[in-house]
Every structure is written in structure tokens, then in C-alpha cells.
Amino acid sequence: MADKNMTSLTIRRPDDWHLHLRDGDMLAAVAPETARHFGRAIIMPNLVPPVVRMEDAVAYRDRIMAVVPETANFQPLMTLYLTEETDPSDVIAAHKAGIATAAKLYPAGATTNSASGVKNMSAVRPVLEAMAEAGMPLCVHGEVTNSEIDIFDREAVFIDKVLKPLRKRIPDLRVIMEHVTTQDAVDYVRDTPKNLGATITTHHLIINRNHILAGGIRPHYYCLPVAKRERHRIALVQAAISGDKRFFLGTDSAPHIDPAKLQECGCAGVFSASNTMSCLAEVFDVAGALPKLEAFSSLNGPAFYRLPPNDSTITLTKGEPVDYPTHIQTGEGPVTVFDPGFPLHWRVDA
Template identity: 45%
Template sequence: MDKLVDSIIITKPDDWHVHFRDGEMLDAVIFDTVKQFSRAIIMPNLSEPITTTNMAKNYRHRILDSLARLKKNNQISKESSFTPLMTLYLTDNTKPEEVLNAHSSGFVFAFKLYPAASTTNSTAGVSNLFENCREVLEKLQYIGMPLLIHAELPDKNIDIFDRERFFIDKIMTPLRRDFPDIKLVFEHVSTKEGVDFVMEDTGPIAATVTPQHLIYNRNSLFSGGLNPHLYCLPILKAEEHRKAILKAVFSGSARFFLGTDSAPHIRSLKENRCGCAGCYNAYNAMALYASIFDENNSLDKLEAFASFNGPDFYGLPRNRDFFVLHRKENIIPDMLEIGKIQLIPLGAGSTINWCI
């Protein structure tokens, strides 16, 4: 799209990977997602992981209660609709029966694999996928429920920048060999090897892509000093990997779609001697995506990436509402203060050319 346009109208997008947390943080961040997205896949790695359908039901009620408070306080229209798509946290002790419970619930849409100790709140994650979860994997394959994968091998002997590559060799490749029809989502893909695996795999597979992995490379972490607000897992990679992700997304492949991985942590836990991993990008997510698509003359590819590929993969209807983005100078705030919570948004202090 070479000709400059003042605005674009697309089908209302969805976020296929977001962290809402719980309690006060949930109330603080939900608005930023609801103002842009019609649906969102909600991550289950709370401090007490969401491991059962009943726990997901209760968490979903807390999300809907928070949404109701936004409407009551006139922060969003009373006619506004948002659907949380719940997930369950896979553990070494998950039973195959739980897959059936989740599938029949009507509100749980996937299971999430966190290798133990791979990221925030992952200590209860899977220690050995093939020894401990084979029956669950068989059931997921049989009923067609997606397995969402945090694709990093958390081995202290593996360089942090190589964790995704090693995970592909040791887990993804044998997983596809043993379960050729299991539906997989390669979450927040961050490497050329990850992109290549998704493009070349012969089974049902897709990948979510974050704004930070499209916009930044690992040099950005250290530009002008250490930037803890760009520290996320999977960590930002070298420029060749960013370019590979850009190429895949702009190729028009239906296997890549929007998943912000927006992961809020209060400012004091990011600017800390042991800062938490995660970028809070929900505040400006669609403007950030539009900016990077625009910079690469690919605005015509944004709607499929943000609004079509995700629901098509999950077997859900595309949204019927529309969403407008405007070409306008947008200075991202240095900090967001929501009640007692301070958050630093992705790109804080910078200027982008799109806004919602």
C-alpha cells in the first residue's frame, strides 16, 4: 500500500494471547484490551494456575465482573461486548478427563504448555511432556482442541537466546512426529527457526506474533542503558530473526496471527534488581501493529493478520463489527497510573504514526 491513507477500517480484531492477571491488576488492564479487541485468549498462569475447567469458570466470572464494573462506571459503552476465551494450564498431573470437561464447557478453547520454570508463574509447568502427558496429548488430538506452546527449553546450560531453537529440536519435532494431527499454536514466535518450523510443518499449526518481536531486536534491550521494560520471554532476538518474522507476517500466510502476549507487571517489579519478564503492550497494541505494517508498506495485510487468521484457525466466526485506525501523531505516555498501579507501556515516550 504505497499511497498514504488517513485512516483504515478493518474487521474488529481479536487478541489470541493476553495476560490479564487477577484482582486489582485485572481491573487495571482489562480496559486496554476491551477497547480494541472483540475476543481474547486468556493465559492461565496466575499465581495459582488455572488447571481445571471449574477454575477457568470462576476466573471467567471474575473477568466478566470486571467488565461489568467498566460499564457501570461508564468507562465503556453498556452495549460493548467482549468474550474471554479461557485456557487451561497443562501440568504433569492433568487427566485426560479434564480435556473432555474443557471441550464440553463451551468457554475453554485450548490448553497451554509451559515447560517448568520457563517464564512467569511456570513452576507448576510440565517437566516431561512425553512421559507425563501422552494421554492428554492423544485426547487433544482426537477432539481437535489446540495446544498452545511456550516454546523455550529452560535448561541452564542453554544460552537464553537459543532456547527456542533447542525446544524445536527436542520437543516440537518429536511432538509432531508422534501426534501428526494435534492442533498446535507456536506462541510468540521469536526466531527464524520458529518461523521456518511453522511454515514447513505439515500438520495443523499456527503462530502468534507480538508487537515487540516485530518492532525490536535484542540491541534495543541495551540502547541507552538496560531497558527492563523490553525484557520479555521469549527474549528479543538478533535482527535476522526479527526480519524473518516480518517476512512471514507480510507474506500473507494464514498461519501467523495477532497475539500481543501483553504481560503487565507493576513498575517496581520491572525496575528491580531481579526484574520480571513481560511487556505491557495492550495500551496501544493495534496502533503499534499498524505502525510496523505501515512502515513496511503492508497495511493491506493487517486485517487478515489481526482479524481473520486467528478465528479461522480456532474454528470460530469472524467478527462482524468494524474497527477504525487513524494516521495521526501518537505520543506514547511515559507511564500509566491506574489507581495505585503504575505501568510502563511498550514504547513509552516514543512517537508512532497511528492511533485508535
């Protein structure tokens, strides 16, 4: 239950441990939205072509910093896209040089720009073994892509068929299950004592599959992994507000221009960078857990990545509803900002 007497909250500046910035004109428009409130972000490497090598990560990082406002205290944390041809020595060299914070495993065909991902897990075992030895984290898109598996079951099947065997073979590998969406994933993380964490998105704390499908298709809520039943959303909220250090914020904010969303085969992705902290404050407030927001958004992620929390702070203030724009304009076209479906009373004073 919300604490009506709590109208202000100051926390360490949050980090986003799963973010899509795209490139070019889109990058120029969306990067400042994240830099406004966040100190750091794990940057997804699924560009076209993907960020595979150390030199790719350096170039992409430079393009990001070129469009981040000079007044922003923002650090992009780069990741490398694993393919079946990835050179383990390049990955480890990038990590030791401080260029690649983590590597990203996409099952081939799992989501946007994942065609270059992994089909045969044994092909990347040498890379994963080298990462385990070096202490380099692995970010995982945890879904199988077999067309015979129901889309709502793909996360649970991935845990049983891929992740459990992988972690049994390489127990020292530090794994982040990204954008978990099910009670199954929450339970698996809770039952695992070490080397496993999970990010939870803003939108998966708020929407279930009814928001996408009931009363008509709402493409701006369509994302991958797709939102699940209400019981799964509740499990995610309970994990987020628990204070458990294994759960932390990764928005998976993923911009697509409206024409790409509103077509016969629309793109998957929710853009939430602009209003995430207001959305989260509302969720935690309603759950009577505002004091736990700092752990979820600002402390647990750095602890898992073995980084210090940010020195600076932000203050959230409760008052009249905040009027966020419905869209941001980019050089490629308009991008719709995530609509939580309820008023946002918490304003961010960064």
C-alpha cells in the same frame, strides 16, 4: 515502503490470541485496555495458583467479565494450565462445554508463574492424545529451560528436541507456537502443511536484543522469550505481513508494576495492550503492507481456532502522532506502556 496516500483503514475487529490479564487490582486496570479495541482474547492461565481445572476457568472468566466495561463487546477465551497431574477428562469436558478454548503447555520454569509446568513430556501425553482426538488446540511456550542452553537458542532447541518429536507422535494435535521470536520458528511453521500455527507479538516486530542491552539495560523491553538478533525481527515482520494464514497476532501483553520490573531480578514482560493496534499499523505501513493488517490481526487467528471473524469493525486513521500515556495506574502500582521508540501516527477509532 509506506503508502502516503493511504490515511484510513477499516478492518474487522481484531483478536488477541495470547494475553495476560493477571488478577485482582491488576486485572481490573488492564482488562479494559484490551476490551477497548479487541473482540476476543486467549487468556493465559498462569495465575497463582494456576487455572488448572474447568471450575478454575469458570471462576476466572467471571472475574474478568466483572471488570470489563458493559459497553465493550469483549469475550475472554479461557485456557487450562497443563500440569503432570492434569486429568484428561476434565480438560476435554471443559472444551466440549465451551469453557476452555485451548490448553497451555509451559515447560517448568520457562517464564512468569510457570513453576507448576511440565518437566516430563511423557506425563502429559494422555492429555495431548485426548486433545488431538477432540480437536482442542494446544498453546505452547516454546523454549527449553535447561540452564546449559543459551537463552538466545532455547526456542530453536525446543523445536528440534521437543516439538518435532511431539508432533511426530501425535500428528493430529493442533499446536500454536506462541510468541515466536526466531527465523528458525518462522521456517518451521512455513514448512509444516497442517495443524501448526504461530502467534507473533507486537514488541517482537519492533525490538531486537540491542533495544534491551545496548547503551544500558532497559528492563521494560525485557520479556520471555527474549528478543533476538535483528535478522530474526525482520523474519517476524516478513511472516506477519505475508498474509500466510498460519501467522497471527498474540500480543503476549504482560503487565508488571514498575517496582517489579526495576529491581535486581526484574520480571519479564511487556505491556502493550493500550497501543498495540497503533504500533501494528505503523509497522505494516512502513513495510507497505497495510492491506495485510486485517489478515494478521483479525482473520488468521479465528480461522486457525475454527471460529468466525468478528462482525464489528474498527477504523484506523493516520494523522498527527497519538499521545498514548507512558503508564497506566493500577491498584498495585504503575505499569509502563510499551514504547516502540518512534511516533505512532495511526489512531484507533473503535
